[in-house]
Amino acid sequence: MSSSDLVKRQSESPWVEYGELGTKYNSVNLCKGFPDFPPPDHVVEALITAARNQSSHQYTRQYGHPRLVNILSKMYSQLIGRPVDPLKEILITVGAYEALLSIFLGLINPGDEVIIVEPFYDCYPPMIEMAGGIPVYISLNPPEDSNQRTVSSSEWKLDYNQLASKFNERTKMIVVTTPNNPTGKVYSKEELLAIGKLCRQYGSIAVMDEVYEWVIYDDLSHIRMASLPEMWPYTLTVGSIGKTFSVTGWKIGWVYGPKKLINPLQIIHSNTVHTCATPIQEASAIALEIEFNRIGKPDSYWKQSAIELQAKRDLIIKYLQTSGVNPTIPQGGFFIVADYRNINWPSNDTIYSEKSPGDKFAKWLCIEKKLLTMPVSYFYSSSNRDKGKNSIRFCFFKKDSTIHDAGRILNKLQVKVKSNL
Numbered sequence: 001m002s003s004s005d006l007v008k009r010q011s012e013s014p015w016v017e018y019g020e021l022g023t024k025y026n027s028v029n030l031c032k033g034f035p036d037f038p039p040p041d042h043v044v045e046a047l048i049t050a051a052r053n054q055s056s057h058q059y060t061r062q063y064g065h066p067r068l069v070n071i072l073s074k075m076y077s078q079l080i081g082r083p084v085d086p087l088k089e090i091l092i093t094v095g096a097y098e099a100l101l102s103i104f105l106g107l108i109n110p111g112d113e114v115i116i117v118e119p120f121y122d123c124y125p126p127m128i129e130m131a132g133g134i135p136v137y138i139s140l141n142p143p144e145d146s147n148q149r150t151v152s153s154s155e156w157k158l159d160y161n162q163l164a165s166k167f168n169e170r171t172k173m174i175v176v177t178t179p180n181n182p183t184g185k186v187y188s189k190e191e192l193l194a195i196g197k198l199c200r201q202y203g204s205i206a207v208m209d210e211v212y213e214w215v216i217y218d219d220l221s222h223i224r225m226a227s228l229p230e231m232w233p234y235t236l237t238v239g240s241i242g243k244t245f246s247v248t249g250w251k252i253g254w255v256y257g258p259k260k261l262i263n264p265l266q267i268i269h270s271n272t273v274h275t276c277a278t279p280i281q282e283a284s285a286i287a288l289e290i291e292f293n294r295i296g297k298p299d300s301y302w303k304q305s306a307i308e309l310q311a312k313r314d315l316i317i318k319y320l321q322t323s324g325v326n327p328t329i330p331q332g333g334f335f336i337v338a339d340y341r342n343i344n345w346p347s348n349d350t351i352y353s354e355k356s357p358g359d360k361f362a363k364w365l366c367i368e369k370k371l372l373t374m375p376v377s378y379f380y381s382s383s384n385r386d387k388g389k390n391s392i393r394f395c396f397f398k399k400d401s402t403i404h405d406a407g408r409i410l411n412k413l414q415v416k417v418k419s420n421l
């Protein structure tokens, strides 16, 4: 018996291989995007309270548990400055993953084009292709000298002329991740306005993956596309409780947007997943209710965790800089990308199988040096993999001791002598 044609067109996600590699070589793991320490107490308490509530243990409303959609409606109505209908304009999903899948399956027709900004979270293209869509890529460009100095993720830029040239009457949507995974770029208002203008001009949807909306550094603000003038009818915004409360195992996500765009997704969801786990939705609602009341206040978990994460970011930056691995300083999110071209390593060895440029270095680092990271080339389309070939991605949402362990490994790497650079 053979697999479906749909599966034949897909390839296995690199996370599987890298996860196994890390376990096999018992490496310090800065690969995947989750903390290696416990979630906040009030979030754990919320789950215990939810578990004690007898009504939490049976099916709940298909499109989202009432208590959860109500608090999300309250929160986003305030954040984007317009009412968001809890029943018609929000769908609760199995993580942000299912939110994205329902967007693509619910709205794309075969032959529709979907612009993806590279580097991107790797599930977008296979999902778009499952729906019959055609991914069209445009890259964020780092400064030319990013291997010679520490740059900011704000310096990774979109070329507006190139962006405009990607839009046409077949452009169904554009997928934008802000804060970005892997670069940590937080899109500026000017950039979002430019994207939004093109969406309005071509009647295309802005699919905003904003799962790291609360993880913003250096007093910067996260700007929600849905809050910008005239953008509500064109915008679908994706969120994740896993990223919001550092509980990635909870796998509850959502998408909010205008009724016309949400309804097709509700249909896809009800015919596939049907309904998400009730106790986790109840717990998510309890935790969000607590956090909603302290947005911007000193005791806000989101505020505190961004401060804590910024310190972790700065810690890993120091290690990278002293090791000669040039980082891009992220403005938000859990990740940092860094250029390893200055490192002396046996790049001619053939012992590490290489699926993508950068793969070889990441495997060498894991197998020989016991540090697991992710090659940035996997965040590019297969035709543009080379653009990520000189960088690897680190997740710094880890205990300080884990970052110190990684730092000691980084500090032992040898920098090439200048003439070899």
Ligand SMILES: Cc1ncc(COP(=O)(O)O)c(C=O)c1O
Pocket (backbone or CB within 6 Å): 033, 094, 095, 096, 097, 098, 121, 177, 181, 209, 211, 239, 240, 241, 242, 243, 248, 251, 252, 253
């Ligand atoms: C940009 C981005 N979108 C979506 C997801 C998936 O989120 P979830 O775990 O809620 O499905 C992730 C997970 O790392 C992510 O980084």
